[in-house]
Amino acid sequence: MYSPISELYVDGRRFYVKRDDLIDPFLAGNKYRKLYTLLQTPPQKFKTVISYGGTQSNAMLAIAAMCKNKGWEFIYYTKPLSTTQKDEKGGNFYHAKRLGMKHIELANDLYRDFIASLRLNLDEETFVIDQGGAVEEARLGLEVLAKEIREQNLHLKSLATPSGTGTTALFLALSLPEYRVYTTPCVGDADYLREQMSALHEIPKNLTILEPKKKYHFAKPYIEFLEMQQKLLSGGVEFDLIYAPGMWRALLEQTDEEILYIHSGGVSGNESMLQRYKQKGFI
Template identity: 75%
Template sequence: MNSPISKIGLDGRDFYVKRDDLIDPYLAGNKYRKLYTLLNTPSNRLKTIISYGGTQSNAMLAIAAMCQKKSWEFIYYTKPISKAIQNENSGNFFHSKRLGMLHVEIEHEYYRDFIASLRLNLDEETFIIDQGGAVEEARCGLEVLAHEIRESGLHVNSLATPSGTGTTALFLALCLPEYNIYTTPCVGDVEYLRSQMRALCELPTNLIILEPKRKYHFAKPHVELLHVWQKLLTTKIEFDLIYAPSMWMALLEQTKEDILYIHSGGVSGNESMLERYKQKGLI
């Protein structure tokens, strides 16, 4: 079933929101789209899924949920993490472990080389998902999303989605050449984002990267981002606290036309992020 589209008002403007956050509590948003091919892969074709990245990753949680549904082993590699994170009883890392994820820490000095070696001597029943779900297989799920957008009959010419690796924005732009696709970097700067996307293919001309007016350290509490998130709550839709505020800030500051925002999901991580804001005395 197609995810619905909601209309919201924000700062005197109308926006539309593609409610991919409603697809599934854990397998929602752009991670559902990126994992679409694997979700439709017969369970007996694979045994193990391997991925890597940070402990606040929405992709990590979505992969854990998928692997539980498929009865696949899920191994997730990170750099060493603190005892506080290990002992958290909320947030993406906690829920991923509850879903059966096997977490393995790799020392900082060995991490890059270890990740680079993961594909050596892989067997046919093991599949690697790069950080953030940045794999060519993600294109299929985004083609489904593109079809839903075209079939919606919504008369807008611009879409928006925030970027980590940029996979969602890139494949949406390729699948929907008649639309402007806005995105903004939430991890690293504009050049980092372009390099991540160019590792998959050349950037299409309808992909528009909005450069933030200020750089915010990824996944760290910032009062400006909190204020944007709190403003978004007045629309009666909950957005994630890590990616969405940066994208909405850029849209409000740098665009004027009607826009369909693709909800990326990720709201399961808000519980632990709000706790960090409280610890910083920002709430």
């Protein structure tokens, strides 16, 4: 069954939203697409899945949900956490641990080298997923998404999805050469995003990177992000507070055509992000 499409009006413009956020409470959005190949993998093929990154990660939660369903052990590495992060009673990290994720902290000075060595001497029953789900195996899931978009036949020629590593935007553009695919960097700048995508595949000409007019630090609270998220929520669709606001700001500032926005999920992380906004006095 295909994820539905909603209409959304923002600042007088009509957008369409591909509701991948409705696929599953935890295993939804672009993480469902990226993990599609592993979701089709027989449980007996692997025993352990390893990944790494931050504790706000949507990919971390999606992998935890997948591994629980498959009966696989899930090991997740991070840099040292604060006591506050460890004691949170909500948000992605909390829910991932409840799903059975085994969390291991690495010292800051050891983290980079340890992550670089993860694939050394791996056995055949262990699979490593790079931060954010940036793996070649993600391509099949994005091809399935591309097929859905074609068959839902909206008569649009522009799509949009925000980027961390750029995996979703890259493979979507490769799978839909007849569409213009917009994205914006949410981690680092446009040069960093191009570097990440180029490590997977040559960047196609139909992929357009919209550079933010202001530099934002990843996952930090910004009043304009909260205002954008609340504006979108008043239109009837909840988006995450980390990736979506920057993408929507870029679309409203730098485009003028009708666009299909691919909802990348991640709304489970809003619980902990809203607490941070309250601590900053923004709410």
